[in-house]
Amino acid sequence: MTTEDAMPCYNCGARQTDPVRGASPWKRGVRAESQVLICPDCQRHDLDLDTCETCGSSALICRLGEVECRSCGSVRQGRSGDPLVPEVPPGLSAEVEAALNRVLGRA
Numbered sequence: 001m002t003t004e005d006a007m008p009c010y011n012c013g014a015r016q017t018d019p020v021r022g023a024s025p026w027k028r029g030v031r032a033e034s035q036v037l038i039c040p041d042c043q044r045h046d047l048d049l050d051t052c053e054t055c056g057s058s059a060l061i062c063r064l065g066e067v068e069c070r071s072c073g074s075v076r077q078g079r080s081g082d083p084l085v086p087e088v089p090p091g092l093s094a095e096v097e098a099a100l101n102r103v104l105g106r107a
């Protein structure tokens, strides 16, 4: 069992019990750019899930700050997610270059 299997329903907090083999009646989605699980009961309600900007599908998966659509395959960056690789601050490249020059004896 993975931790993902133990995730409760985001809406009512129910936990997936006695997982069945094959297709689960639980639905995965992305809400506020977080991966969520929706229990079969809550799937009948109006769900406030994120949808694909390209095709409108709610069959999204969220990973590494990106949201990928499983219907059309489009990937977008999460709006609120911090970039995994921070941008190099201005001036750092010059410092690195100067340090390299010192190491290489070119200063």
Ligand SMILES: [Zn+2]
Pocket (backbone or CB within 6 Å): 009, 010, 011, 012, 013, 014, 038, 039, 040, 041, 042
């Ligand atoms: Zn639920």
Ligand SMILES: [Zn+2]
Pocket (backbone or CB within 6 Å): 052, 053, 054, 055, 056, 057, 069, 070, 071, 072, 073, 074
């Ligand atoms: Zn899509």
